[in-house]
Amino acid sequence: MRLPVWVIGVHAAILAMAASLLVLDRLTPPDMGRGTEMSVVVTDSGGRALRVFPVEDGRWRLAADIDRIDPAFIDALIEVEDQRFYDHDGVDPLAVIRAAFTSARAGRIVSGASTLTMQTARLLEPRPRNLGSKIVESWRALQLERRLTKDEILELYLSLTPYGGNLEGIRAASWAYFGREPERLTADQIALLIALPQSPEVRRPDLRPAQARTSRAAILDRLAEAGLLSPDRAAEAAGEPLPSRADFPAEAWHAAEEARRRAPGVTEIRTSLDGGLQAELEALARAEAEEAGSDVQIAILVVETGSRAVRAAIGSAGRGRQGGWIDLTDRARSPGSTLKPFIYALAFDDGFAAAGTRMADVPRAFNAYQPENFDRSFRGDVTVAEALQHSLNVPAVLALDAVGARRFAASLDFAGAHGRIADSGEDDAGLAIALGGVGLTVREVAVLYAALGDGGAARPLSWLEDRSDIDADAPAQTLMTPETAEEIVSILRRAPHPGGRMPAELSRGAPRIAFKTGTSWGFRDAWAAGTGDGFTVVVWVGRPDGTPRPGVTGREGALPILFDVFDRARRYAPETDTGWGRAETPDDHSPPAPLRRFGDTLPPEIVFPPDGSEVWANEEGRPLVLAGRGTGRLDWFVDGAPADRNGAGDPVWLPPQRGFYTIAAVDDAGRTATARVRIRTAADGPAR
Template sequence: MRPRKPFLVGAATGVLLLLGLDLFFPPDMSRYEEASQAVTDAGGQLLRAFTTTDGMWRLRTDVQDVDPRYLDLLIAYEDKRFWRHPGVDPLALARALGQWVSSGHVVSGASTLTMQAARLLEPRQRGIGAKFVEMLRALQLERRYSKREILGIYLTLAPFIGNVEGVQAATLSLFGKSPSQLTVGESALLVALPQSPAARHPVNHPEAARAGRGEVLKRLVERDRLDSQTANEAGEEGLPTARMPFPFLAPHLAQGLIERDKSSKRLVSILDAKLQASAESLIKREAEWYNDQASIAAIAVRIKDRAVRMYVGGHDFFGPQGQVDLAKATRSPGSTLKPFIYGMAFDELMAMPQTRIQDLPKRFGDWAPKNFDRDYHGRVTVQAALQQSLNLPALAVLERLGPERFAAQLRTAGATLQLPGGRTSIGLPLALGGVGMTLRDLVMLYAALGDEGKAKPLRYLADAADERSFPVMSPDAAWTILGILGDGPRPDGIADTGSLSRRISYKTGTSYGFRDAWAVGVSNGYVVGVWVGRADGTPRPGFYGRQAAAPIMFKLFDQLPQESGAPSGLLKEASLRYETPLALARFEDDDDLKPHILYPPDSSLIELARQKSGGLGALTLRAEGGALPLRWLVNGMPIASDERLSEASWQPDGEGFVHVVVIDAKDRIDTASVRLK
């Protein structure tokens, strides 16, 4: 009994020593941890990957990522007792030693997949000493990790071709697909390549690659893991003839997500890879029409969960300034904020869709803004003012709302407003694009129109949704705005496209100097925003939102699925025509407005109908605004008119120039000089 005591003490000391060595000298996992960062779509399809610091494509690959058939072939060929041994296979080791002793040289190896994983983690010169270290490391790995995790190490680090490591990177580079669906021939080639990656490179050395694959298939038939027919068919499969590029979708968003989270090796976005590829292709085709280095950015969001399903930060990532993410670049939004001005005015009972409002010349201090078409339309409804994107009515409403208050509401909703030129206060130019915003924020605001007026943060990753919401306007106001925008005319050339089947409520915008062209629309559970312009912000005369951005937006809507349901606001489309209370019939009091001559327009040429006698017909004089009664003078002579009306008629005595004057009851004047013909 006594002799056993020293043995037990020695054994216990040996175990403690091994445990201590394992504790103080753990396996070096740095190569595995330094895998390539990758961004996938919501279904796991790769969008973009990034090389490691040592220039390798090394995509983290787990057991569930690969075709089970490949795993079966790998284990059957490399390590048939993988699931049973403790990291070192005693039977394989004994066989290899016996063959070495009897033949004097190595006939077969005894490396298990766990030992290979250890060698891949810590590469070193091969030899007896290195093999002994691999065995110890394999035992350590088995103690620390599960069998599936050890397989994941091998699947991530196994060398294949050039700077490609790991099964996922290899299948993308060789076959242009993920490793989840592989043929028997592809699986056998992947089993053969790590043994001699350079010598069996299928593009550079196809015969050697074919021979290596054949050797794997032959041994698997001998071990009854494949039947002869399947092996023969696999051996007839073609080999890759060129290295394929890695997926490169949504590069701007992928770059931004990686910069925000440098530790995660795989980020799962909420994008749809199929939709993303289709949208990028469409946008590249549209950009071919431009020869002035203009770029295009676009975002599509599913409203119900704010999932960003498509994101294009620019159409040419490797072009001039192509790596600038234009979807988050700060730009002037033009007129795209007008719907929110009117929506808030509806909530404040300042106006309704059929409220009549003046589109007439007006000065705001030293500022005398004009409409985009340089014309004025007199008294129009709020609905028409929004559909036609008239500037003067929007400014009048914002002036009553208060620009600071309006801006505060947008900021509360999550939008960032950047003031130009170091200004510290918001002014009326806000209505016409006098602040800086991003396409991201604009799309976020428009998504609120499709969700009862509630703004929520956009989701870029497939994690838990941010349930915070911020009211931009009431559900009634949001639905009314959508109805107004949905009744507006479509851009030229759009009526015959597939988007005719869906009702798109959209707004366009053009910034000062034609620097930015915008279009943002809401339809069937989605919002799509498009920006067109130059990355450096230089002007593009003649390019505006309705003509440059809106057609692209409509085409992108054609690629989206039709979500069920519609905005659940309380108002119906008929609400756009409901009876307006008398108090809201007009936005301004006529007595508060100076008169404005609507006809004849100033500096115009008027062709009058000829009478039977050959003389000119009567000239109609029409004004709007001002306090009644109005007085009319032509060339200094008073004209008879009805004091209850805002128009009169004058009979000219021949062709030539005439000067028309109208004076209201408060002695306010407007004039027009025209030529009669």
């Protein structure tokens, strides 16, 4: 049977229209630009937000994830905004007919027919609100439905929805008003988040609380009518107080910036940082900098030695201080004597020296270069171990002269510490490297000391939890042999500890740290670097503009902070072996538990300060750390008054003046040990 001509014409017209629409769809795709420009959220290793970066014009626009949004909110949103969302293809004909009928009967526009998909199209390409724009939005909605799933459309809508001011998207609103992700929301919060986008500036709870409260109540009534809430619950939620707007997370300022640089194009970046440790060390840096002076800055880096994961990074003591916006962990400064352990390590590996090798610490000239010790005195015949522990300059330069300054600089560069050295063309001039004549960053010094604590194997630091910022399969670079690393660590562990600190060997549970200090020429930089208990820590203290701080050395200005950092870091290390900074067991060479003690437990014993001792008070006003042995927790008293405890929980005491004091330690059984000590100060004359 032959079809009539008009039927064929209709079919041809339909096919031509369909083909035209397909061509038009291909030629004019929707602009998804705004949907791809999202704020970057940087979190710690546990997923807690540390810092959020805004997009253009300072807008907070966080990518929504429907799996991380309260399902009750999704149900309420669809009930209020688009009940047939999962049934239509972008445009809802029934909604159009209903809107036209009700508006015609009322003589004015009563309700719109925009679907969530049409609203998403409008958010992607904002246009004036008129009939022509509505037609374009309808076409764009059909295009979006062809390209995206329903969940993807919802996520796009919930990423771009305006919530007033510079807030866009449900996550930004939830952070600003509730201080957290929208994974769990109360009824009043759900209603507010639905009401706000309908008139974002008019209903802002922080600026127009009356309008916000009224619109929230209207949404609650709507949800109660739909059966999503009971009337009583809706009434109760309507009486809840409105939230105020809070700031977005802005912790780990410099570390978050580094993480974003290492993960370009990623909007959710999980770092290797421990948020608790990071916050605690930021507070420590602020307190220490305040005490040191208004123009002093502090940089701290804590690295898990085994994995090289950065667990805390303090780029400055505060952005409100001079130079505070600069990440001082990434600025090259003279490292002073912190490189001496690596000079001796090279000499050990070359067979030039060993820990017991004796060297002459006497005045000596190396062509035009004539080093001298910090205190301008010489010790004569010393061992390499003594020279390193007391940071003697002449022996270090003598060792560097033997191994070669250029070769030493090349070994540092090979390990990942790319020193900035002036090209003098003279190998003799390069001998100043031994005393800090090279520029290194805190990060590079951390690479070297982490290698020292890891058997001499140098590897790059990792800032991301998934380690995607480094080549994890790349072989480590050998900075020194494991035997040499062990020997250098052993020497540095026996170096003189800072005032008020007992060596780890004499205090049970104390961190076993191999550490070295450094002071640059002219007292411009104070350094302390150490490795132990599964961590590597580097501390830098100084003025960001490089001006001197006369008399402030690494031992005085940075070493006490280093020990404080180790104390805090150990509290964040899990007890099990997860590779997260496992602490060394002080009883590695102890007999089995049943043989450790014979008979009854012993009464407490005061290790520091011992009975009858004379102790010089710290000139910088730092308290003494009291140490003892006993059963269970020891309670400490000085002249009958309870002793304070520091951030690590250790008993501390700051002598108010010179004189005699009685220190007592009491164990769980009530047994007491006492020590009578004399505190001396500079007023008593020089120490002997």
